[in-house]
Amino acid sequence: MTRIPSRRLLALALSAALTAPAWAQTMPQAPSAQPAASGAFTVSDIRIDGLQRIGAGTVFTYLPIERGDTIDQAQVGEAVRALYRTGFFEDVQVGRQGDILVVAVTERPAINRLTLTGNKDIKTEDLQRGLADIGLSEGDTFDRLALDRVTQELTRQYNNRGKYNVTITPTVSQLDRNRVDVTIAVDEGKAAKIRHINLVGNETYDQETVTDSWESSESNWLSWYRRDDQYSREKLSGDLEKLNNFYLDRGYVDFSIDSTQVAISPDRRDMYLTAGLTEGEIYTISGVEVTGDTILPKEQIEERVFVREGQTFSRALLELSSDAIVATLSNIGYAFAQVNPIPDVNRDDRTVAINMQVVPGPRVNVRRVVFKGNTRTSDEVLRREMRQFEGSWYSQAAVDRSKVRLQRLGFFESGSVNVETQPVPGSDDQVDVVFNVKETASGSFVFGLGYSQLAGVTTSVQLSQNNFLGSGNRVSIEASRNVYLQRYAFSYLNPYFTDDGMSLGYNLWWREFDNSEFNTAQYSSTNAAAQMFFGVPITENDSISLMFGIDRNEIYAWRGATPDSIVDYIDAFGSRTFNSWRTELGWARDSRNDFLQPTRGTYQRVGLEVTLPGSTAEFFKLNYEFSKYWPITRALVLNTRAEVGYGDSYGDDVTRNVCFNPPVLVDHDNDPATPPIVQPGADPSDPCGPGSPDYLRTITASGLPFFENFYAGGTRSVRGFRDNTLGPRESAEGSGYLQPIGGALKTVGSLEMYFPTLLDSPAARISAFVDFGNVFRDLDAFDAKDLRISAGVALMWRAPVGPISISYAIPLESQKDVFGGAGDLIRRGDETERLQFSFGGAF
Structure with missing residues (x-):
């Protein structure tokens, strides 16, 4: 007898098991069904047992057997495999009840809820998209093999991010109606830290120079922010490419990375990177030729080539030259133009000849x-x-x-x-x-929400929309009230009033303003205004604007409470109501690359505002704003900002003789309904008294009106100083309390470094800044030594409730209190405020 080898016996057993079981099994779901006969039979009917969620029509769609078919053992096996391939069923059994084919199935459960917990390094949305691609999402049929693949894939992704201690724990909870809840708990663990990087073979350049631009770095004092000491396979791959570019940009054509080795400590917390390299020799350019269909004159294309004969070979210059040629051709319609630099390397004399082959492709x-x-x-x-x-x-x-x-x-x-x-x-x-595009909130509706250290709690109703009903028009309606202000306003702007881009807008407002609560001189005002303005673009980045308006400003001041210069100015006009016809001409240039968070570009604006002849006070105000964004690195953007404002009167000085001491008519409450009180013993027909010239005072009003003065200090100018407190201050007669009155000259500026990648949110950013500036009474009073300086950090966030601004600044240059020998206060210093914040309002 010939002995059959054990391997052949195993093969025969597997073959028998694969060809017969589906045909011969008895179905537990149909006790009356009998095992199918080994011979063929004609199917008179088909019955599906065990369905819960899936319709019988779906099963018939995938089942390759129909009524009237004569089937055998092989066809039944193919039917079972076809139903398994759908992924809908955990078990499929086939039996026969007479000439009726009985198919009994056990459905796989449906995923009722898929929950991810513990994942911080990879966003939940990204994980859910990846799980859906694998076939694991809410509503899908649950497949345990897919869950195993998910566990392996997540582990691989976290390993690529340097997290080798990650633990993925899937949990499946059975529910009624054949459903399951799937929970994937992620314990990310700590990322492995790069403890040492070692380059072997770098003879010309030291390791610090070569790895200066790497994203991977050994742990250092900045690693908490830069996270450059966290190992990642993708980062290492990019760094090795940078290593290759470093040498190719310096002429080392034969440079090669011979080996890379990544070692991990037993606790999987420390990584050690080693790369072996061969530098080779430096090559120079022996010649450069432009070939192919250049479309434009060849000389014009050659001007875009930045490599020259005799230069050290540089792949970066080659790529720059190729990009410049492609950009030139793409600007005239050749969108798919290509430039292929073909090097001819001569290793005997270590030179490279370059052939810049131009392939323009079709003009599109x-x-x-x-x-x-x-x-x-x-x-x-x-x-x-x-x-x-x-x-x-x-x-x-x-x-x-x-x-x-x-x-x-x-x-x-x-x-x-x-x-x-x-x-x-x-x-x-x-x-x-x-x-x-991805739209963001371009407006807001705010009701009763707002707070700042300056204004306190603000109750307001404000509807502001920069993109009203998707039309691009700007509309704002506001009604607000706080401790110093009541304001009702409406504004509208159509940036494309004409097809050529001319803009048209309106402003209407009425407000009651109590300056005594605004860190300024103690007076109050009620004013209303109506304005119309136009804007005309003159170039791609430049525009001019023109504004016409009329306003009425009623001032309330009190001698003894309000600084004398303000009361004298009002008395010089003999009226506390100022009516103005205004016009403003402006020019602006805006080359910034983004509206919300620019990273490059410049913004400049010059505006000249003048009250027309016939206004109560005739004056002008000139203002210049400048802001430039400098991209330093991918993670750093520097903003240099400055603003200068100046104003003065242009008409004749206003002079008036007023009764100064004592006033005959005393208005204690400034209420028009209450008549003034006559000073006892005075003659109302001759208030100052006969022969008493000392009671008369000549008052002259000149310069910029006090209610148009510039102010500085606070979150919008020089942080670290209380809002509006910088600049000249005066006290009322008989009062030692100094009140800020502003000035006719304003000079402020800032150097601010933004960290765009520190917060993973397009709506928030952190910065470090140095602010400087001050307000001066006039041009003659300007002295650079009087500029105030502060430094600090700030957080800006465009939250759903409105913009939030928080800053902490330390004054570096400020005026301290000055005391005399007897301890008397001679000069009060600046009012500082290190922590400043505000939120609420519209974007």
Whole structure:
């Protein structure tokens, strides 16, 4: 007898097990069914048992057997496999009841709820998208194998982020109606720290120089912020590419990375990186040639080549040259132009000849400009910002400019405007340009919410919308009240009143203002105004504006409580009501790349405001604003900001003789309904008394009106000093209390470093700043030594309730209290306030 090897016996057993079981099994769901016969039979009917959620029609769709079919053992096996492949069933059994084919199934449960806990490094939304791709999401059929794959994939992703102690614990809870709740608990653990990086073979450059631009670094005192000591496979791969570029940009054509080794400590908390490299020799450029179809004159293309014969080889300059040529061609319609630098390396004399091969591709026309993601903003509002037009040749410069203009609208999250160039199917000379945007809150409705240290609690109703009904128009309605202000206002702006971009707007307001609660001189005012303004763009970045308005300002002041200079100014006019006709001419240049959080660009504005002849007080105010954003690195943006304002009168000085001491008519309450009280013993017909010239005083009003003065100090100018307290201060007669009165000259500035990546939110940012500035009585009073300086940190957050601003500043240059020899206060110092914050209002 020939002995069959054990391997052959095993193969025969597996073959028998795979061909017969589905056909021969008895179904527990159908006790009356009999095991199917081994021979073929004709199916008179088909019965499906065990269905709960899935309809019988769905099963019949996948079942490859129909009534009237004559089936055998092999067809039944194929039917079972087909039903398993649907993923709907945990078990499938087939039996026969006479000529009726009975299919008994056990459905897999449905996922009722999928919960992720403990994940911080990877966002829940990103994880849920990944789980859905694998087939694990709410409403899907639960597959335990898919859950195992999810566990392995999450572990791999966290390992790639340097978290080797991660623990993924899935939990499945059974519910009624064949449902389950799936909970995936993530214990991320601590990221492995890079304790040592070692480069072997770097002879020309030291390791610190080579790794200066790496994202991976050994633990240092800044690692808490930069997180550069956390190991990541992706970061290491990018750093090795930077290592390669470092040497190729310095002429080392034969540079190579021979080996990389990553070692981990037994507790999986420390990483040790080692890379072996060969530097090679430095190569120079022996010649540069431009070939191919250059479209433009060859000399014009050669001007975009930045590598020259005799220079040290640099891949960075080659890439820069290629990009410059591609950009030039893409601006005249060649959207898919390519430049292939082909090096010819001569290792004998260590030179490289470069052939810049230009492949322009077809010239393409823009078929359509498409917008996606603008659920509120109408297409018309976005289309009028376009500089790339449909039906014209494609231009990369026009597309880039259109993207910047969309970002500067302020309707979208910072950095959320992305552009895709999609070829039109079936056409090699047409493309569609698709702008993908993500809208953000462009207004707010606030009721009874607001607080600042200056104003206290603010009760207000304010509807502000910078993108009213998606039209791009700005509308604001406000009614507010706090300890120093009642205000009712309406404003409207149509930025595209004409198709050419001329804007038209209106402002209307009425307010009662108590300055004594505003850190300024003690007087109050009631004023109303109506304004109309126009804006006209003159270039892509420049515009001019013109404003006409009329206002009425009624001032209430009290001698003995209000500084004398203010009361004298009012007395000089003989009226406490000031009527003004105003006009303002302005010029602005705005090249910033974003409205909400710019990272580059400049903003400048010059405005000249003048009250027209015939106004109660004739004066002018000139104001200049400057702000420039400098991108220092990917994580740092520097903002340099300055503002200068100056005002003065332009008409003749106003002079008036008034009765000074004592006044015959005394108005104690400033109430028009209450008549003044006559001073006892005085003659009302001759208030100052005959022969008493000392009681007469000549008062002259000149310069900028006090109610138009500039103020500084606080969260909007020089932080660390109380709002509006910088600059000249005066006391009322008989009072030692000094009150800020502002000045005709304002000079403030700031250096502020933003950290965009410190907070993972497009609505928040942290900064460190140095503020400086002050207010002076006039030009002659300016002295640079009197500038106040402060430094600190700030947090700005565009919260749903309105903007929140918190700053902590330390005054570096300030005026201290000055005391005399007897301990008497000679000069009061500045009012400082280190912690300042405010929230509420509209965006």
